[in-house]
Amino acid sequence: MKAHDIWLAGTGVYLPASRYVAQSDGTAPASTLNRTNNRRTRVAIAGDISAPDMALTAARRALAAARAHPADVALLLYASVWHQGPDGWGPHHYLQHHLGLDHSLALEVRGGCTGTFGAIDLSIGYLNDRSTAETALVIASDNFGTKLVDRWCMGPLSGAVGDGAAAVLLSRTGGLARILSSAGTTFSEMEEVYRGDEPLFPPPVTEGRYLDFGARAAAFQRRAMREGSWLRLITDHRAHVQEVVEEALADAEIGRGDIRKVLVNTMPESTAKDYLDSFGFTLEQSSWAHTEALGHLGAGDHFVALHEMLAAGALRPGDRVLLTGFSPGITYKAMVIEITMADPS
Template structure:
């Protein structure tokens, strides 16, 4: 704000105090650093990884090139399935869901690696003005090792839902062809959302769509809690996407939680990290000793589609050595 990058009124309204900026470090380079740390912390060797799922929400490098190959070349080698997963801000959830199913179906493969990485410092998006109601965009990367052996946390449930009737909400007013990037057009989610709401209010569908959006959010979260065998009162922390204070408060209220039970106090310091929000927040809780054995953590969010995700983790017994090693790297 002191540099004039964010209007004082907007910063006060959103109550966001910082944004992580990576400068010229590319998303694949950040992903490699996160993945290297995840393997080291979880004491998993590269040879044990039989699946690499690379996620992100923004452009990763040269068009027509796959960033997952960069991690293969510099860390993992070629004897594994490596795929880029694109599911918006919920990409890490989807990758975890795919990884769990892959490991269950492949008993000879002990572990999978899920990475997420984004650098928003490009001219096709303004991180300081991404659109009305959208959080400032922060750069960052995360990685988790998903294993069939015990790690610092156990994935108790992971649920998905979709409300495709609202898919236009994130593209309204923008032609399907040519793609924005090829035309050099900047992304403005705020303008698209405003255009979508205007049309929905005009045809009388806005209230129904809004209620449907809230219902899908709630039902997905309730299903994740039920499948994990816990109630809302059993959740120690709720991990959410980075949002302005008012948006986060409203979102959590729909799910039956207060802002104080969430990791919003952390996310307000780094901005919206694309698909890394939840893993970064989990790392923060562990590194600040805010989690203990037996704690249940709820991760939830929504992204363009509209897709909804919710997962419940149970923290396992961590001695001081294990806690130092956890680093959000082994599920």
């Protein structure tokens, strides 16, 4: 999809000051250390600060960075991965309440680790189709510090998860980066990777069962290998990763050589290298070094990375940047932006 005259007007983040290391000093269980080969894994930990409260801070910072007022916001979309608060309650309405956005449409987006991409796609359509709508606010936030998840190792390739929030304000009137294109595709046969042998009812969390993506993926792999479909599935997965990048580049009317940096989900170094190599880039060309000390922040990785790289001077006006990733389902997303301002504040 080509994006016409839609900009990222401002970014804001909330990152906890605390950084913890998984090592044999008691900060991580022995089972985790065994699975992570005793490597020192750093993550951001928010303690008892809720995800919606981190989101509120990030949103206010994004509005301030864009010199925008809540009255300007026509749409609020909130992306999350983990539990947000009381069951049956909407964190997007909490943000709407405390930001003063009762005049805006507010919705929660459950798109996994690419939830912000889906929210931005929806925002582009909303802004283009409504003559009076000038800005949309997209927020992602998660706090994984609960009993039913091992933040230090979500799965064999996933690495550790961290806490934090990112917000980005989209505008029709200019900003720090122009969206050139957005692309997406899916491979729904692979939803079984994240379901494994778990029953659909009752939901595991209602019975106090642990979230273990590693066990689910292992169960899926055993079944696929028995059926003789494993190699095809892995090959098709890699093809989808490449396809979505190719589509985003084609719609932006640029090639790989025009890309200055690639922003990806935070993951272990070896996994990141293999992933980037699959569509023609290196670790050094990516955002990995700017976010590896934070852990995987759910749907917030890419826009935390963008904010941090702009603040560090790693991106300059004229740079074309590729953002890409995938999430359980599997949904594959990619976006190309062009930096127009160097300072996110």
